[in-house]
Amino acid sequence: MKPSLWLTRLFVIGGLALSWALFAPEASLQRAGNELLGLATPQPAVAEEKEIPVSPTKVSQRPRDTYFPNTEDLKPDEMRVIACGTGMPTTRAAQAAACFLVELGNGDKFLFDIGSGSAERISSLQIPYNYLDKVFIGHLHTDHFGALHDLFIGGAIMGRNVPLRVWGPSGPSPELGTAHALDGMMQMLTWDLAGRAGMIDFRGFELEVNEFDYKGENAVIYDENGVTIRSFPAIHSIDGPVSFVLEWNGLKFAFSSDTYPNKWFVEYAKDADIAIHECFIAVPSLVSKMRFTPESALMVGTQIHTAPEAFGKVMSEITPRMAVAYHFFKDYDTTGEVFERIRSTYDGPLSLAEDFMVWNVSKDEITERLAVVEDRTWSPPLARPAMPPNMADRKTFSEKTGVPEEAIGYSEFIESGTLDVDDVLRPIYKEASEAVGRDFPYPADEKENEGE
Ligand SMILES: [Zn+2]
Numbered sequence: 001m002k003p004s005l006w007l008t009r010l011f012v013i014g015g016l017a018l019s020w021a022l023f024a025p026e027a028s029l030q031r032a033g034n035e036l037l038g039l040a041t042p043q044p045a046v047a048e049e050k051e052i053p054v055s056p057t058k059v060s061q062r063p064r065d066t067y068f069p070n071t072e073d074l075k076p077d078e079m080r081v082i083a084c085g086t087g088m089p090t091t092r093a094a095q096a097a098a099c100f101l102v103e104l105g106n107g108d109k110f111l112f113d114i115g116s117g118s119a120e121r122i123s124s125l126q127i128p129y130n131y132l133d134k135v136f137i138g139h140l141h142t143d144h145f146g147a148l149h150d151l152f153i154g155g156a157i158m159g160r161n162v163p164l165r166v167w168g169p170s171g172p173s174p175e176l177g178t179a180h181a182l183d184g185m186m187q188m189l190t191w192d193l194a195g196r197a198g199m200i201d202f203r204g205f206e207l208e209v210n211e212f213d214y215k216g217e218n219a220v221i222y223d224e225n226g227v228t229i230r231s232f233p234a235i236h237s238i239d240g241p242v243s244f245v246l247e248w249n250g251l252k253f254a255f256s257s258d259t260y261p262n263k264w265f266v267e268y269a270k271d272a273d274i275a276i277h278e279c280f281i282a283v284p285s286l287v288s289k290m291r292f293t294p295e296s297a298l299m300v301g302t303q304i305h306t307a308p309e310a311f312g313k314v315m316s317e318i319t320p321r322m323a324v325a326y327h328f329f330k331d332y333d334t335t336g337e338v339f340e341r342i343r344s345t346y347d348g349p350l351s352l353a354e355d356f357m358v359w360n361v362s363k364d365e366i367t368e369r370l371a372v373v374e375d376r377t378w379s380p381p382l383a384r385p386a387m388p389p390n391m392a393d394r395k396t397f398s399e400k401t402g403v404p405e406e407a408i409g410y411s412e413f414i415e416s417g418t419l420d421v422d423d424v425l426r427p428i429y430k431e432a433s434e435a436v437g438r439d440f441p442y443p444a445d446e447k448e449n450e451g452e
């Protein structure tokens with residue numbers, strides 16, 4: 001062996017000896033200390049050769065860091081909360097406005113707020129629409145109910161064949177209550193609905209409105225199937241807004257909708273497993289990015305809404321297992337600002353919400369992930385078979401709304417404008433009849449037969 005190699009070996013051995021000498025005294029001191037205290041001597045950390053359960057060809061069994069809708073069962077005692085909107089009234093592609101979906105292990109699902117843009121988020125979860133039939137609205141700002149008509153109409157087209165049930169607060173006058181707002185929505189939809197009656201399974205185009213007293217303090221507004229939902233006043237803009245608490249199976253979900261910090265939330269959301277509370281954009285960003293004047297930024301950012309520092313104060317009071325802050329544009333240059341301001345008053349578990357954040361809540365643990373969804377979703381599976389269209393729906397619609405029945409359809413004037421394309425459409429009916437094995441008569445031919 002060459003001397004140089006010997007030298008190298010000496011250095012290596014010497015180096016090992018030196019590092020052992022550096023660590024050994026501490027280790028032996030610890031051992032002696034542990035013996036004195038009667039504690040078991042900790043074993044040195046040695047990497048053991050174990051069989052690692054990964055395969056180059058098989059699916060890895062490790063828990064996913066990402067939630068893929070429709071790939072996981074909900075356990076019987078588990079709650080899953082999905083953010084379907086965490087943004088603002090000023091719409092943006094990256095964040096829909098307020099909407100949180102709560103799914104329970106007993107099969108019940110609830111939507112809390114349904115702000116502008118949230119219907120697309122909901123559809124991308126591919127949940128049968130019969131299961132999305134309960135909506136709780138905290139107040140009547142569009143960023144909290146602006147997508148209700150999308151869920152109402154689009155949900156029925158995508159397979160909901162049960163009524164949509166909506167709960168919302170009364171107001172300081174009848175015109176400021178939920179019933180008035182939804183009456184107006186139904187009026188707005190008169191033409192939309194008239195144009196669908198008789199064309200499609202019409203059972204889902206039914207709205208059930210449950211208006212409750214906004215002054216109720218922890219009042220039960222829903223109690224079915226082991227699920228209790230209570231409401232209590234929120235302080236926001238003018239009288240009317242409320243917050244909610246849902247309790248089921250020993251788990252408690254709290255949702256503020258919008259509010260200035262208030263005593264009711266502190267009392268009734270206390271010790272929630274998951275507490276979602278609004279947390280507004282910090283005042284400097286309201287000025288620099290939202291182009292507010294400093295006066296408006298201070299007013300809106302601290303007096304109408306909950307500033308991040310105040311959000312932290314609320315959460316320090318109620319000590320939830322998970323605090324969720326939403327209602328700010330969450331970008332690379334705003335997240336730190338909001339986070340640090342919250343941390344000046346709260347040091348507990350915290351999520352800064354963005355769309356498609358998912359929390360699995362059980363008594364043992366709460367996990368937080370992001371969902372990865374497909375953008376190009378179609379209708380989800382049906383929970384109950386669809387019915388073919390029924391022309392009698394036009395008569396019922398006419399009676400209900402006062403729209404003359406003869407106005408639901410085409411006038412002679414409009415019909416006179418149709419091009420004759422029967423020769424290309426008739427084969428489509430023939431094709432369908434052959435494919436399904438049932439006769440679908442061509443409408444124009446039917447009409448002719450009727451006329452005979
Ligand atoms: Zn609001």
Ligand SMILES: [Zn+2]
Pocket residue numbers: 089098141143144258327
């Ligand atoms: Zn809002």
